[in-house]
Amino acid sequence: xxxxxxxxxxxxxxxxxxxxxxxxxxxxxxxxxxxxxxxxxxxxxxxxxxxxxxxxxxxxxxxxxxxxxxxxxxxxxxxxxxxxxxxxxxxxxxxxxxxxxxxxxxxxxxxxxxxxxxxxxxxxxxxxxxxxxxxxxxxxxxxxxxxxxxxxxxxxxxxxxxxxxxxxxxxxxxxxxxxxxxxxxxxxxxxxxxxxxxxxxxxxxxxxxxxxxxxxxxxxxxxxxxxxxxxxxxxxxxxxxxxxxxxxxxxxxxxxxxxxxxxxxxxxxxxxxxxxxxxxxxxxxxxxxxxxxxxxxxxxxxxxxxxxxxxxxxxxxxxxxxxxxxxxxxxxxxxxxxxxxxxxxxxxxxxxxxxxxxxxxxxxxxxxxxxxxxxxxxxxxxxxxxxxxxxxxxxxxxxxxxxxxxxxxxx
Amino acid sequence: xxxxxxxxxxxxxxxxxxxxxxxxxxxxxxxxxxxxxxxxxxxxxxxxxxxxxxxxxxxxxxxxxxxxxxxxxxxxxxxxxxxxxxxxxxxxxxxxxxxxxxxxxxxxxxxxxxxxxxxxxxxxxxxxxxxxxxxxxxxxxxxxxxxxxxxxxxxxxxxxxxxxxxxxxxxxxxxxxxxxxxxxxxxxxxxxxxxxxxxxxxxxxxxxxxxxxxxxxxxxxxxxxxxxxxxxxxxxxxxxxxxxxxxxxxxxxxxxxxxxxxxxxxxxxxxxxxxxxxxxxxxxxxxxxxxxxxxxxxxxxxxxxxxxxxxxxxxxxxxxxxxxxxxxxxxxxxxxxxxxxxxxxxxxxxxxxxxxxxxxxxxxxxxxxxxxxxxxxxxxxxxxxxxxxxxxxxxxxxxxxxxxxxxxxxx
Numbered sequence: 001x002x003x004x005x006x007x008x009x010x011x012x013x014x015x016x017x018x019x020x021x022x023x024x025x026x027x028x029x030x031x032x033x034x035x036x037x038x039x040x041x042x043x044x045x046x047x048x049x050x051x052x053x054x055x056x057x058x059x060x061x062x063x064x065x066x067x068x069x070x071x072x073x074x075x076x077x078x079x080x081x082x083x084x085x086x087x088x089x090x091x092x093x094x095x096x097x098x099x100x101x102x103x104x105x106x107x108x109x110x111x112x113x114x115x116x117x118x119x120x121x122x123x124x125x126x127x128x129x130x131x132x133x134x135x136x137x138x139x140x141x142x143x144x145x146x147x148x149x150x151x152x153x154x155x156x157x158x159x160x161x162x163x164x165x166x167x168x169x170x171x172x173x174x175x176x177x178x179x180x181x182x183x184x185x186x187x188x189x190x191x192x193x194x195x196x197x198x199x200x201x202x203x204x205x206x207x208x209x210x211x212x213x214x215x216x217x218x219x220x221x222x223x224x225x226x227x228x229x230x231x232x233x234x235x236x237x238x239x240x241x242x243x244x245x246x247x248x249x250x251x252x253x254x255x256x257x258x259x260x261x262x263x264x265x266x267x268x269x270x271x272x273x274x275x276x277x278x279x280x281x282x283x284x285x286x287x288x289x290x291x292x293x294x295x296x297x298x299x300x301x302x303x304x305x306x307x308x309x310x311x312x313x314x315x316x317x318x319x320x321x322x323x324x325x326x327x328x329x330x331x332x333x334x335x336x337x338x339x340x341x342x343x344x345x346x347x348x349x350x351x352x353x354x355x356x357x358x359x360x361x362x363x364x365x366x367x368x369x370x371x372x373x374x375x376x377x378x379x380x381x382x383x384x385x386x387x388x389x390x391x392x393x394x395x396x397x398x399x400x401x402x403x404x405x406x407x408x409x410x411x
Numbered sequence: 412x413x414x415x416x417x418x419x420x421x422x423x424x425x426x427x428x429x430x431x432x433x434x435x436x437x438x439x440x441x442x443x444x445x446x447x448x449x450x451x452x453x454x455x456x457x458x459x460x461x462x463x464x465x466x467x468x469x470x471x472x473x474x475x476x477x478x479x480x481x482x483x484x485x486x487x488x489x490x491x492x493x494x495x496x497x498x499x500x501x502x503x504x505x506x507x508x509x510x511x512x513x514x515x516x517x518x519x520x521x522x523x524x525x526x527x528x529x530x531x532x533x534x535x536x537x538x539x540x541x542x543x544x545x546x547x548x549x550x551x552x553x554x555x556x557x558x559x560x561x562x563x564x565x566x567x568x569x570x571x572x573x574x575x576x577x578x579x580x581x582x583x584x585x586x587x588x589x590x591x592x593x594x595x596x597x598x599x600x601x602x603x604x605x606x607x608x609x610x611x612x613x614x615x616x617x618x619x620x621x622x623x624x625x626x627x628x629x630x631x632x633x634x635x636x637x638x639x640x641x642x643x644x645x646x647x648x649x650x651x652x653x654x655x656x657x658x659x660x661x662x663x664x665x666x667x668x669x670x671x672x673x674x675x676x677x678x679x680x681x682x683x684x685x686x687x688x689x690x691x692x693x694x695x696x697x698x699x700x701x702x703x704x705x706x707x708x709x710x711x712x713x714x715x716x717x718x719x720x721x722x723x724x725x726x727x728x729x730x731x732x733x734x735x736x737x738x739x740x741x742x743x744x745x746x747x748x749x750x751x752x753x754x755x756x757x758x759x760x761x762x763x764x765x766x767x768x769x770x771x772x773x774x775x776x777x778x779x780x781x782x783x784x785x786x787x788x789x790x791x792x793x794x795x796x797x798x799x800x801x802x803x804x805x806x807x808x809x810x811x812x813x814x815x816x817x818x819x820x821x822x
Contacts, residue, residue: 194640211639215685225790227674227697228622228766229605232665234790239675240661243654250651254643263638264650265685267678274626274676274695284685286638355639379636379645 002106004397006390012098013393016042017090026087026384027094030130030155032060032168039082043097043122050105052120059140060124060170064101066108068116068408076114076407077186077367078103078400079121081137081359085129089386091191095393097122099189103401107409114408116184126359130155130164138362140172142179147172183367185334185407188360189400190371191388195379196352203395204342204349205373208330210361211259211288211353212295215323218306221316224271224279236314239269239278244309249285249302256298259353260289290327290353328361334370334403341402342372347395372399413517415808417801423509424804427453428501437498437795438505441541441566443471443579450493454508454533461516463531470551471535471581475512477519479528479819487525487818488597488778489514489811490532492548492770496540500797502602506804508533510600514812518820525819527595537770541566541575549773551583553590558583594778596745596818599771600811601782602799606790607763614806615753615760616784619741621772622670622699622764623706626734629717632727635682635690647725650680650689655720660696660713667709670764671700701738701764739772745781745814752813753783758806783810 019039020029029036040062044054047064054064062082068074080096100120107114123137131153139145150161150172165171192198197205222236246264253262263286270280285302289295303319310317335351342349352373354360360371374396377387430450431440440447451473455465458475465475473493479485491507511531518525534548542564550556561572561583576582603609608616633647657675664673674697681691696713700706714730721728746762753760763784765771771782785807788798 192640193637194642195645196640196642199645213639226604226767226792227676228624228672228699228768229603229607229792230672230766230790231605231607231669232661232672233669234606234610237661237674239678240657243657243661243675246651246654247658250643250648250654258642258644261639261641261643263648263686263688264654265638265680265687265689266683267650267680267689268683269676269678272677272679274697275674276676277674278676278678286685288639355641356637357639379641381637381640 002110002398002401004102004106004394006394009102009393009397010390012102013090013095016094016098020084022087022384024087024384026089027084028086028088029082029084031083031125031136032130032164032170036083037168040122043082047101047120050101051108057140058170059136059165059172060168061137061140062122064120066104066113066118069113070115072117073182074116074184075119075182076116076404077119077121077183078188078404079123080188080190081123081126083125083127083129085127085382087384088382089384091386091388092193092381093126095191096189099397099400103397103404106401107405111405111409115411116408118404118408123359131161133161134357135359135362138359141363142366144362145172147174179366186360186363186367186369187334187400187403188358188371189396190358190373191381191386192373192376193356193379193381195376197373197375198377198379200350201348202350203347203375203392204399205352206335206338206342206349207354207360207371207373208335208351209290209353210328210358211290211355212292212327213286213288213323213325213357214295214299214321216285217320217322218283218285219318220281220310222279222314223277225277227275227277230277235277237277238281238315241310241313241315242267242281242283245306248305248309252302260287260294260298261355262287288355292326295327325357328364330360330364330370331368334368337403337406338370338372338399341399341406344402345395345398347399372396413521413809413812415513415517415805417805420513420804420808421801423513424501424506427505427509431495433498433795435498435795437500438495439497439499440493440495442494442536442547443541443575447494448579451533458512458531461512462519467581468551469581470547470576470583471579472548472551473533475531477515477524477529479526480524481526483528484593485527485595486530486593487527487815488530488532488594489599489815490534491599491601492534492537494536494538494540496538496793498795499793500795502797502799503604503792504537506602507600510808510811514808514815517812518816522816522820526822527819529815529819534770542572544572545768546770546773549770552774553777555773556583558585590777597771597774597778597780598745598811598814599769599782600807601769601784602792602797603784603787604767604790604792606787608784608786609788609790611761612759613761614758614786614803615810616763617746617749617753617760618765618782618784619746619762620701620764621739621769622701622766623703623738624697624699624734624736624768625706625710625732627696628731628733629694629696630729631692631721633690633725634688636688638686638688641688646688648688649692649726652721652724652726653678653692653694656717659716659720663713671698671705671709672766673698699766703737706738736768739775741771741775741781742779745779748814748817749781749783749810752810752817755813756806756809758810783807
């Protein structure tokens with residue numbers, strides 16, 4: 001269908017990977033840094049070179065646009081985010097942007113200008129890796145960030161969010177940006193960051209929903225004691241209490257089954273030495289599910305269990321809910337369109353949920369949205385070793401182009 | 412019986428607590444440091460002032476001696492160690508030295524010179540807090556340290572053991588010190604460092620044995636994965652594996668019962684962040700018992716269990732035994748003498764084992780040895796808050812003096 005080659009896709013990825021390149025082959029490109037700005041400016045030139053009109057919005061989201069010949073006020077949008085995590089890979093975020101403009105470039109080369117406007121978006125920020133704030137780019141598309149939300153945020157060097165923004169040449173005005181009302185559909189292509197597609201030998205994952213997430217920080221307080229002189233019956237061992245909670249909650253999570261996932265990822269005992277019974281343990285619990293009621297019911301039960309376990313062992317427990325995000329459903333028509341597109345290309349695909357957060361979950365609240373995934377080799381992401389087979393990257397771009405054609409070229 | 416007052420005991424403790432005093436009221440007095448040397452020299456003056464002849468041995472153990480009038484070649488020894496842990500308390504170690512010379516001073520004041528020689532020992536080192544080597548003081552009493560054992564040891568500043576020793580004016584010769592053969596008995600008074608005596612309202616604990624100890628460092632290797640995109644059935648979660656091991660082994664330890672203690676004190680997960688399944692966990696396991704066969708049988712079983720758990724969950728496990736010390740029995744006659752002494756003073760006492768290591772466990776291998784404990788308030792030790800009621804400290808000194816009288820003054 002297209003003249004696009006694997007070599008060209010590879011070259012585009014490598015060109016962007018220079019901005020923030022790390023010694024071990026990854027990228028660190030945090031919001032509003034020099035390397036971030038250089039990458040956005042490089043993209044602006046690239047978009048202009050294929051005939052797009054380009055513009056930055058107030059906060060640094062970059063757009064490249066081809067006007068529709070018949071319905072110019074109706075925009076079909078695709079893209080992803082330009083920022084990365086610290087020492088991230090070459091695909092998370094930037095590949096969704098590259099795929100969008102390559103797909104649009106091929107469509108225009110093949111079919112001429114579209115009936116509806118085609119627009120690429122390179123969102124300023126999604127990862128929350130410089131400041132403790134996620135989805136700054138996509139939220140600003142719809143005026144969903146207030147100045148005071150970011151007023152007190154600083155990065156690890158103590159630079160404020162506003163200083164960083166000003167240095168890069170942007171500014172969040174007191175009155176939020178007006179929400180865009182011209183967008184008819186948003187499609188985001190992303191790597192899976194898991195290994196379901198790889199395991200099941202599927203090339204395309206079509207996302208039906210993005211999980212809701214509840215994330216807790218929990219402190220257990222027992223009593224630090226000498227490991228030799230304190231009989232077992234005298235102890236209030238915070239590590240044994242944590243372990244009991246972890247084992248029991250994990251068993252319940254497995255019993256409830258997919259798509260529930262429950263993770264105890266961080267555990268910090270105190271004093272954390274060989275010969276002292278742990279007096280305190282700080283730990284995190286991350287729970288995700290596609291159904292809000294199930295997620296709430298499960299975490300409520302685990303909270304109760306944790307309190308019961310702590311009490312039975314004579315420990316104090318403090319449970320703080322830090323993240324509470326509801327699941328987001330993708331648009332049924334967009335999902336069906338992506339399915340049809342993969343079928344047309346005879347690519348093995350499956351419907352699936354996304355266990356990770358994406359810009360699409362913000363945008364889906366405002367406009368019809370869907371996502372498609374390509375396989376991650378070994379499920380690795382947020383790591384320089386993040387990779388996808390070139391043929392799978394090609395398949396993703398072709399599926400996206402096929403869907404964009406339907407949206408922008410067909411009456 | 413004696414003219415010794417609580418005020419005098421308090422004053423002696425505070426005088427020594429100056430050497431290495433920390434801002435929060437503790438002591439940091441590591442082997443061969445200036446503050447350590449100053450404390451030993453201060454003690455030397457103190458011992459000389461009560462009529463003792465004093466000497467340092469090659470490695471910095473300090474002795475104060477009153478010759479016996481009838482059996483001068485038979486020595487009754489008492490004391491403890493002068494070093495502390497980092498930010499330790501005012502009793503661990505130094506109180507056993509102070510108690511010994513105060514008891515001997517009172518005996519001499521009351522009864523004149525003894526039939527057998529009385530000797531105080533202030534051991535150079537026990538805690539292993541500066542260099543990774545324990546019991547350097549007591550081992551050198553019996554020529555049980557070889558030069559090459561310490562040749563490669565350095566402290567955290569990179570100073571070698573030998574440099575530190577030379578700076579303080581001491582030297583470990585290639586031929587180890589000859590073992591002493593004149594010692595008829597060694598008694599060590601120490602704080603309990605646990606809360607058995609406090610809980611049972613006993614003033615004196617008479618130690619019958621010191622536990623054996625096996626200490627392991629263990630590494631579990633699973634797979635680090637995204638907490639959102641990795642279904643539960645795909646995971647090799649090293650923290651869930653650790654927790655399973657901790658819960659099961661702790662239950663078995665409780666079932667076996669006292670005096671077995673089992674502690675998982677240190678746990679270091681990797682990468683240790685909220686949204687990543689732990690790919691690796693490094694942890695320690697410390698197990699102690701007074702009976703060698705039981706200790707070996709129990710740890711062998713737990714080692715097998717751990718391997719089984721790791722295998723069942725698809726993880727690799729590496730188990731390294733780092734410390735392997737057999738239990739040590741105290742001398743039955745010395746134990747009986749201490750019991751009789753506490754009874755004579757009408758002090759509530761109990762026989763017990765020591766869950767912590769002490770110089771007495773080294774010395775017991777060479778000469779008849781026993782230990783007595785006084786209560787630790789709240790069981791706290793290795794901490795500036797370490798404390799014992801003054802009346803209990805007095806009771807300890809009186810019990811020690813009563814036993815020393817029997818050993819040194821009675822035919």
